[in-house]
Amino acid sequence: MKDKRILYVSSEVVPYLPETEIASTAFNVAKKAHGKGVQTRIFMPRFGVINERRHQLHEVIRLSGMNLIINDMDMPLIIKVASIPKERMQVYFIDNDEYFKRKAIFTDEDDQLFPDNDERAIFFAKGVVETVKKLNWAPDIIHVHGWMASLLPLYLKEYYSEEPLFAESKIVTSVYNKDFEGTLNEELVEKVKFDKISDSKINILETPNYTNIIKSAVTNSDAVVLGSEIIPKELSDTINENGLPVLSYQSEDSFDPYLNFYGEVISQE
Numbered sequence: 001m002k003d004k005r006i007l008y009v010s011s012e013v014v015p016y017l018p019e020t021e022i023a024s025t026a027f028n029v030a031k032k033a034h035g036k037g038v039q040t041r042i043f044m045p046r047f048g049v050i051n052e053r054r055h056q057l058h059e060v061i062r063l064s065g066m067n068l069i070i071n072d073m074d075m076p077l078i079i080k081v082a083s084i085p086k087e088r089m090q091v092y093f094i095d096n097d098e099y100f101k102r103k104a105i106f107t108d109e110d111d112q113l114f115p116d117n118d119e120r121a122i123f124f125a126k127g128v129v130e131t132v133k134k135l136n137w138a139p140d141i142i143h144v145h146g147w148m149a150s151l152l153p154l155y156l157k158e159y160y161s162e163e164p165l166f167a168e169s170k171i172v173t174s175v176y177n178k179d180f181e182g183t184l185n186e187e188l189v190e191k192v193k194f195d196k197i198s199d200s201k202i203n204i205l206e207t208p209n210y211t212n213i214i215k216s217a218v219t220n221s222d223a224v225v226l227g228s229e230i231i232p233k234e235l236s237d238t239i240n241e242n243g244l245p246v247l248s249y250q251s252e253d254s255f256d257p258y259l260n261f262y263g264e265v266i267s268q269e
Helices: 021-035 117-135 152-157 188-193 199-206 210-219 233-242 256-267
Strands: 005-010 039-045 067-070 073-076 078-084 089-095 141-145 170-175 223-226
Touching: 005 021, 005 117, 021 039, 021 089, 021 141, 021 170, 021 256, 039 117, 067 117, 089 117, 117 152, 117 188, 141 152, 141 256, 152 170, 152 199, 152 210, 170 210, 170 256, 188 199, 199 210, 210 233, 223 256
Parallel strands: 005 039, 005 141, 039 089, 141 170, 170 223
Antiparallel strands: 067 073, 078 089
16 A cells, blocks of 8 residues: 555544544544555645644645635635644645634534535535645545545546546545434535536435435445444445445554555455
């Protein structure tokens, strides 16, 4: 795996957000790969709770400045970057004032999901792809963690299907235990349709709950990692139905199997 390129895309990453199973796993897997000579890039949303001064985030002017179209609206894309201390790993932050400036992550003070979480997820997926295109950095593996990153496989396989930079990229999705209650904005499916993605690919999103969003990610991936020791049966069934290569759950002190698994995924036809 030395000199291979792995793009890690996660809703959460420590040390920028509090420690959760997703935030810790995304960081530790990337750290392990980086330590073994793999070229890594990490992408996450620039949530307003992230302390830019403490973590030394700075805007990358040459990457910022484009607009993304989200449901027929022009939304400016701002790219920020930081390095994780001691690890010399670069982290890129997808930012937009309207979507990410608020001092909260996924829910409001009443613990209700933000009504625009659907658009934030679309913006994040498109923002990652457009930034990687500007970097001209073709990843061998794209490893997705967390529900806010989980529209990325769909967009890569459909909206960006003709993009040559990702022609050889393999998508790996980590599946975690249930992550939010309720549903995202039910207009999500119409907003994805605006990007001319076929109905057959997005019917699953008509009820945009956690399980269906992850099902969409799984069905548009090349392989799956079980990120939690126990995952919902519906998701286990979807993984089995799609016949995808699966890496079983790994404890925090055992990330070597990830590198072996990446190698197997890269070599599959």
